[in-house]
Amino acid sequence: MKRKITIAILILLLANPAVVRSQYYLGVIQGEAKKIPISVLNVYDDAGSPQLREMAIEVLEADLRRSQIFDVMDPKKLDLAYSARTEPPEDVVKRAGTFGLTGVVWASLQRKGTELVLSGKLYDAATGMKMTAKEYFGNNDTVRRMVHTFADEIVTRYTGEKGIARSRIAYVSDKTKYKELYVMDYDGKNALKISADRSICMSPSWSPDGKTLAYVSYRDRNPDLYGLDMDTGKRWKISGHEGLNISPAWSPNGRNLAVALSKDGSAEIYLMDRSGNDLDRLTYGVYDNVSPSWAPNGREIVFTSGRAGTPQLYIMSADGTDVRRVTFEGPYNASPNWSPRGDRIVFVSQVSGLFKIATINPDGSDFRLLTNGPGNDENPMWSPSGRQIVFSSNREGKFNIYIMNADGSDIERMTSNDANYTSPAWSP
């Protein structure tokens, strides 16, 4: 009987959430959010590797700064030096709060047997509370990766979003006498050649799960489309139709690719599965339709078309219907890429004879030119967070890969200017 009553009470509680419901009032929101002031207090070297310590601090601060979420402050300038072996006590963290900091990061590098351990901690400067504590295991060669992982953890703690510090960028380089595919960390380190076609590779495109790279190669003397499994290295030909098989774009669900094929004359956009089957033609016309990019919801595709006499951006539904023109400014607008949030499209726009990077709303409003100066800026693509844009440019002579903020600020060259680096594709 007692048990029945207990169950009945439980059912009543579950059925009537008002009994246990409580609510936190957030106040009134009217203003925009600012960057979060944060400081890396120290990375204590308990592993006898001062160079690794220096590198860890440098990478961590750069990751936090590049996230576009934090305003990274130098603790020395704030008179916040802390060099003890143990994690900072509450009063030290709270003191940082009095300098206007919101977050305080502290980490240590230790050796446990053959492993190197990065122990990272994040504190709320206002209250001294520990927000997270993590340990990452690796060795001297993986310190950068461990720090990237910790930086992403900090970003997630503050935003709920996945950070970009562990993302990678695929690109094409002619470092050998051929144009081959490469992959590097998002900060330009750890570059790795991933193709040996001894030909021309171009247009790499990451699948949404980051496991497959689709790209175009002339290895069979025709621009064919290939798939490359990034875990196993297995490669297969996705599409080898006569003529062009170019500008692949994965659908957000990863099942289909939108590809431009010229097998029937002019280049037209087709849908196909990851094996190149189930071909479905989306565009029709005498002028070329190329460079598709999916809306993040998978319902629409933005592409470049010459149907108006000059290359311009158009949006169509994923089944090829409801085509509408997006760009009207300038004689040349091409290479569109839809932002991960779906609110902007970045593309190449010709200004005074030079290609520059611009963004626009999907409804055609709010055209903004982001780059200027010498050289051509090409192949823009959003970062997975939508806060940065990667592109290639020959502004310094050779083509290099650059990263900038979504508003065009803080342009940073990521490659070494010793060869041509083009067609960047940012991994998920």
Next chain:
Amino acid sequence: MRLLSGKRIGQSRPELAYAVLFSFFLHGIILFTALFLYTSATPKTYVPPAYQVKLVGQPAEIPREPSERPAGSVTPPLPKHEEKAAPKKSTIPQRVAKTAPAKGAMPELAQPKHRPINEEVAKPEETAKEQHAGPVGGPSVSGGGAASGVSVATAQPDFKFQYYIDRVRDKIGQNWRPPPDAKDAKARVIFTINRSGWIGEVNLDTGHSSGTFGFKQAAVRAIQSSNPFPPLPDDFAKQSLEFSVDLMEKE
């Protein structure tokens, strides 16, 4: 056999008695089988009575004091699977900091929801003290609710993670794009954030909202566009928390 022979059962008294007895026997077997199946299929979990009673009178979560945990340890709700998702090729086997088991942990089924309440039962005087003291940072949330002359809802739990509140406000602020000409309009949105930071239900509180339909829709969209929020603090024991927020034209 009687049925097969086409004669009705119960035409004689002995037959009727046999039929009734057979019916009782059959019902008995069915009831016994049902009881056996019920008892064997239902998990036998012991739920302390005190634990139930406290649940009724528990409007807010009681966060565990950080000092109760061993230094350097933390309870990670999300990262476990997140870190498993790290690239296979990576040579960094990432591990989560080891977590000490909470004192007086409940049986597995009841553990996530009710552990802190059980702690409260053990130390009622401490809980009372904590509730009266108020949360760190205070419930009068930053952001100028009072300064704007907007009344603040009264039902506020003892949520002491001010930094989390600031992050939620920041994120909504980033995604708040009210339509033009929305002077004096205000929309109150009520929404739930789950442990992982993903939002659950989002509702407009029409009783506390004014302005055009477009303005109210923009307010709801500001919350939906902010998804996901940061994961709830590790030391916050509940699996979700409900928030309300007032959105007004930008200053």
